Amino acid sequence: MDEILKQLQDGTISIEQAKEQLAPYENLGFAKVDHHRPKRQGFPEVIYGEGKTVEQIQAIIHAIKAKNNNILVTRVAKEKAAPILEVHPELHYDETARLIYWKREVAPANVGQGYIAVICAGTSDLEVAEEAAITAEVMGCNVRRIYDVGVAGIHRLLDNLEEIQHATVSIVVAGMEGALPSVVGGLVSHPLIAVPTSVGYGANFQGLSALLTMLNSCASGVSVVNIDNGFGGAYNAVLIDRLANKA
Amino acid sequence: MDEILKQLQDGTISIEQAKEQLAPYENLGFAKVDHHRPKRQGFPEVIYGEGKTVEQIQAIIHAIKAKNNNILVTRVAKEKAAPILEVHPELHYDETARLIYWKREVAPANVGQGYIAVICAGTSDLEVAEEAAITAEVMGCNVRRIYDVGVAGIHRLLDNLEEIQHATVSIVVAGMEGALPSVVGGLVSHPLIAVPTSVGYGANFQGLSALLTMLNSCASGVSVVNIDNGFGGAYNAVLIDRLANKA
Amino acid sequence: MDEILKQLQDGTISIEQAKEQLAPYENLGFAKVDHHRPKRQGFPEVIYGEGKTVEQIQAIIHAIKAKNNNILVTRVAKEKAAPILEVHPELHYDETARLIYWKREVAPANVGQGYIAVICAGTSDLEVAEEAAITAEVMGCNVRRIYDVGVAGIHRLLDNLEEIQHATVSIVVAGMEGALPSVVGGLVSHPLIAVPTSVGYGANFQGLSALLTMLNSCASGVSVVNIDNGFGGAYNAVLIDRLANKA
Amino acid sequence: MDEILKQLQDGTISIEQAKEQLAPYENLGFAKVDHHRPKRQGFPEVIYGEGKTVEQIQAIIHAIKAKNNNILVTRVAKEKAAPILEVHPELHYDETARLIYWKREVAPANVGQGYIAVICAGTSDLEVAEEAAITAEVMGCNVRRIYDVGVAGIHRLLDNLEEIQHATVSIVVAGMEGALPSVVGGLVSHPLIAVPTSVGYGANFQGLSALLTMLNSCASGVSVVNIDNGFGGAYNAVLIDRLANKA
Amino acid sequence: MDEILKQLQDGTISIEQAKEQLAPYENLGFAKVDHHRPKRQGFPEVIYGEGKTVEQIQAIIHAIKAKNNNILVTRVAKEKAAPILEVHPELHYDETARLIYWKREVAPANVGQGYIAVICAGTSDLEVAEEAAITAEVMGCNVRRIYDVGVAGIHRLLDNLEEIQHATVSIVVAGMEGALPSVVGGLVSHPLIAVPTSVGYGANFQGLSALLTMLNSCASGVSVVNIDNGFGGAYNAVLIDRLANKA
Amino acid sequence: MDEILKQLQDGTISIEQAKEQLAPYENLGFAKVDHHRPKRQGFPEVIYGEGKTVEQIQAIIHAIKAKNNNILVTRVAKEKAAPILEVHPELHYDETARLIYWKREVAPANVGQGYIAVICAGTSDLEVAEEAAITAEVMGCNVRRIYDVGVAGIHRLLDNLEEIQHATVSIVVAGMEGALPSVVGGLVSHPLIAVPTSVGYGANFQGLSALLTMLNSCASGVSVVNIDNGFGGAYNAVLIDRLANKA
Amino acid sequence: MDEILKQLQDGTISIEQAKEQLAPYENLGFAKVDHHRPKRQGFPEVIYGEGKTVEQIQAIIHAIKAKNNNILVTRVAKEKAAPILEVHPELHYDETARLIYWKREVAPANVGQGYIAVICAGTSDLEVAEEAAITAEVMGCNVRRIYDVGVAGIHRLLDNLEEIQHATVSIVVAGMEGALPSVVGGLVSHPLIAVPTSVGYGANFQGLSALLTMLNSCASGVSVVNIDNGFGGAYNAVLIDRLANKA
């Protein structure tokens, strides 16, 4: 802000320009697309697909592509993805993760520079785990998937322990009783993002059980995102992974 | 019931006698003490101490002792226990477990006949774990205590695994996220009674978190009793232990 | 574990072999099938059918059958069962209980060796009760069904009391107010597994009412599993029944 | 209202008088005491003592006594009752029920005219049960107390069945799982008012468990009042008892 | 019971006969139909239609009709009612109330003997109000309907006050904030059964809001049944109306 | 009321007429249409469309139009609106806001007389925001729409601050975490009506999260209406706007 | 903001000065006192007393008084108020409302300019009602108190209707079932701020019942603030009252 004010003071820019730079979005009427995010936050605005029509999503994609930015649309059902991909055939769609995405340039795999471990408890948690894994990959990180290692069969987890412990950061996805992050959290020394899922029935209450379990974890180093929020888990992990690799 | 009806038909007993045998309790006015329980359920009526006055508890103890039955009073605060023990000095009181008890005859330790494992996650769960352990002992079972083996330090649990696996039945006591029963449940082949405790804070909601975790356990063979109900956990375990030893 | 370590020390097995024996599952990619369960827990891994595709279920069945183990798949809707049975025509499917199952060898009925009483409150609880009853039968136990004996017509229950009291263990299934386990619990001296169902409306809150009732039961010897978890109720009862018959 | 309007039209009363008769209370500043209730509802205004100071209660008692009406003050702690009784020594105070009351004229016991059965599950429910019983007596009804007949010992209830069945209406008070009204409701043919109490712990959630149980009762003829609302249960029962005796 | 025991003692009846009379129901396998209810409770067993198949309902109707008893089936969707009425064309079906019913003999209207007021707050509560009104009529009572008199337009209620006040008992049905019973309760001197409905949205939480309002009513003489339980409200009111008319 | 009573006293009106004026609605049987509202409350009765059939809505519209009053029907799904508009082609329907409306006379835009700011957090909140905006316009107010200015991109909000600050009153619509009213509330000096929406997933619990946030707002001058209640938000704002312009 | 930027551009102010004007508060270390509020929001910062020590409150009072601004401290217990008043003897303290306040200049009573009606349901709601009433008075508005007019005695309310209807805005305070705002809302044509209180017991759940009732009010023109938030209710009403009088 200092710099903009200085430019204004110097007469380098006009008041109009100064104001534009303080609120630097494109107004589509139904939405305001934030083009400053890549600069401000390191990644372009991600489109939350659930409450939006096909037309709205296409318009926002169009605006972002015009700036040659990466694209990520979350929570896109198969039926909704089809017409979007017809118009934008260069985009990718992953049915399990329900993600549409496009990367401007695929950087060479940054092998040896650390990776994010995406761990899930059961086969039913795959959808959320893949949302996390692909999001992290689209945002430029290495990912290792360790799936179906729930606590009721602790040997399956212990057998993969070394790979988990060597990660920069772990994303642990679990439904039902959601106990996996507590066990993993006690075995690793890096940050752990816990993602509760709505998998379960009865006293699970659509993921409330797993959410409460994770918030009450007696393992240190565990923080939590919303139920089924694979994207959110990945976003946090990516920020941490970048810090680790940048330094 | 058949037998009583037959006796009535034969004229061996009167209608009045038949009726008395169908509702065989002693009416103290404020309470009806069930003297048939030792015969019907294998253990005398247990006195829930929390809502009762010192006078009420003493009167019920008096009635039970008159029949020479074992005595167990749960949830007795220290202040309430003192005047009771003054009147009944032969009773025992355990401050941690908040139990008053007396056994008619202490049977010789039934070594080698199996035992109940009482397992707890943390030091703060001791009160509930001891309520369970002593209840089981008063009811005539062997007990092994395995304490402070919460899932965030899984090694402490694994180190005691063999002793746990050889038990007839396990009582697993845990607060906070309550994940311990799921892990133990996956490692043993005997029934497991899970007891959530109200230990924790915030999103623990007085034990709700641990309760939901245990109800949603993905490990098979886990059933649950009320929050902080160490007595209830023990009662179930004792019934199972008796079946195993009786047969 | 001692034995494996000893073999390793003796050079009888390699490190690789030792590690394999500590995590003895088959990795199907989307799932890790635990082939050690029959040895460790007395029954092969049960497949929770709800979150899985037909293809995934078939693949897991295939892996288990290759080991000649018993098979039990729970929560399989009729539409999903049909294509599975086409591929595996030797499997059985029960529409009410929504179970697919297969037993390697049907042992001769172990008449006279005790039985599990499966008791339900109303006609609407049949689905859960049958899930429990068939699970227990597939796992090798005798079962007696006592249905539609809810507490609002207590005579129906009392009329079947003798059969219930002679069981080794009872599974009591009830929705709405869920009061049945408390009444039965006061009349029997064996362990009782209570299964709340989501049957009801309004302040029932999808089974929460029955669940809370059962957790707060003033009858001793009652433990609880998740709402609608007929399988879980049976699993617990089977473990207890085995202990009683084994001893 | 018709009559008042007619009198106004006829000139028998003034507008001022007509208005006074439409809102016929005494304004004490902090409270408006309704002196028309005996006429309109058959009993004077009952004072809810909990949120009020000693001075406020005394002032309201004074206003009611000036009209020579019966007096009933609910939820008065012992410490609060003492100074009130000093000023109004003719009042009665019951410590268990926490009621202050006075009856203008004690009618001769209306023996043979029906009675209200006040039934409670356990000794800990006595406080609420007595609030109900004494309220009903102060309001002029016969009461029979049947206490400590919870469902976990069904014989104690069945033994008192006849007395319960002959009542005009039953008030059933229960905490913990609150199953008693369902069982009683299935055995009687008169209306039943269920009063949940906050007695219990853990997943009882201060009476929520018993409340939900009663609302979901599968027995017909059961209606429910607020948790611990012994007074409310009695008020409903008295209205019904009067209808039965009046006709 | 006394009488049966006496007959047994006298040898008038056999043990087998005595037992049958203590549990006098017809066992259809999936259900036990209680034929003693008309004698014991004054009305035959009512069939809760929601969890039952067409075949099950038809079988139960068949069993009840064989005893020439009245019939009432609640919560029957239109699609389910059609095949039932084809088989039993003499039955009536009301689409709004979702009731199937049949009365053995239609008694002459008992004009002048009192009536039940069925009051509802809004047009959206009609379904529940009609379930209550028709149930009461089928059970032999007079009913007066006062609809769409919610508290936000208090004049509509006051205009119908006289008719409400002259009723023997009121059933008050309301969704949303559910305030109507409190206002009516303050204006009448007879018992009032409050029926919350699930009508509303947002913080209504499927009727929870109306339910809590009614349980907390500061008006005396209000008791509550489950959300949407028009049948239950009517059953209570009918029991009260009978007491008032019988005496 | 004084005036009506005076007229009655003077004999100017009959008792019948006096009564009619105290409850001045039209009884359609299933509904009582309040024709006094324009006089009493400044706007005709608004029809809540959700629980009503097409026929019921048409009948109420017919009754209101007969009095030449404005019309507003809320929560009308597209399928339901079509047949209504066929019969009443002069009505307008807005698909996003799900409103049917008609204004007797469109007053000239009251430019310069203040306006209501309708602010929403995200594109998914549009439906509720438009319900609020159009309601306010139909009721005769100026409206400015400021959409998609959620707090996670605070610059978008600050850029529109001046227009918001100059409004007479603000309606702030937000789902998910619902933080927008707190931020806006700290920046304006006029009243703010907060409308939580059910937009979100997981721990949002159908709008509960946004509702609680708004009720706990640390900004002064924020009051709240029900979840998704755009109409209610507008109604409050219109009342305030009228007060500001009237004075 | 435009103006500040212009001054900066013109060189009238320095960057440092521009920044100070964008964040114009006094930093006390533990708190940042906002001295711009009188200008920005029309009233100085109000001090929420609950979480603060006596020393912190005194320091903030000192800072505000230095600017000669009005003072209002909410939620100050009697014990906490005493030492504060010793240091600042010119402040007033109201024990019922738990408010400390001081007005720089007491404006002449603005008689005839409209007033705020503060209405409460019962004597137990007085504390919250007085917090609202005094807050409004300190902020310069006329207030009329109408207390103890709960809906269970509707005549008391109707008798005060005229005074309520003539108010500019109403604050309606109610606990228990919280039905009063719905009834008042249907009788007035001005905005109504509903304040639920935590008065009640059992299923009241510390004010949740009243809160939900008010949010679901079927009366239009009702908005809601937090439980027991008399201050918040008043603040909203004052903003509205000012708009009405300003215009």
Add this chain to the structure above:
Amino acid sequence: MDEILKQLQDGTISIEQAKEQLAPYENLGFAKVDHHRPKRQGFPEVIYGEGKTVEQIQAIIHAIKAKNNNILVTRVAKEKAAPILEVHPELHYDETARLIYWKREVAPANVGQGYIAVICAGTSDLEVAEEAAITAEVMGCNVRRIYDVGVAGIHRLLDNLEEIQHATVSIVVAGMEGALPSVVGGLVSHPLIAVPTSVGYGANFQGLSALLTMLNSCASGVSVVNIDNGFGGAYNAVLIDRLANKA
């Protein structure tokens, strides 16, 4: 693990030694102190003080000090801290943060190596914020405190924006509506740990409101820990800060 197995195979260590190294804790009876944590997790075991007696805490401190490890005890009330400090006078106690701590060696301030921003919304959140800040400092990180910058006065936050944006990671502590993390999250590009506090009243429900707000944050890069868990927030932040500085 590989290494230990290799040593075992080589005969370098015995089976007993191998086992000890797999569960390397000190058994105090009531607790098992984990001495391997500094090696495994980078920081010694932290003692949760709340459920423990003074004697238990002293014993654990003694065991940790014997290994010359750093010490951190959380949630120690003033009364409990005094006797502990008497025995261990070299320990520090912070009353606001309720922490006891000791650092083996105070490393020179690692100036210029990045810092953690601890941000809190209001003065009442200080306790939790200080628990976070001091924990992070004891664990070796630089901390900057930015307090009392809640969203209702957004200028206070924006004025400190630069310092916040330059942090490695932010801990944002807020009670009431808990909106601060969403606003900060939209302004920074580093990870943000949100800590809800139980500060508030009414519909805050002991911190539930703030917790839900944070879980539903529409800002990316926000993860959440338990209510009032300042320690947990710090622990996560420290892990991230180390990764950033290590690399």
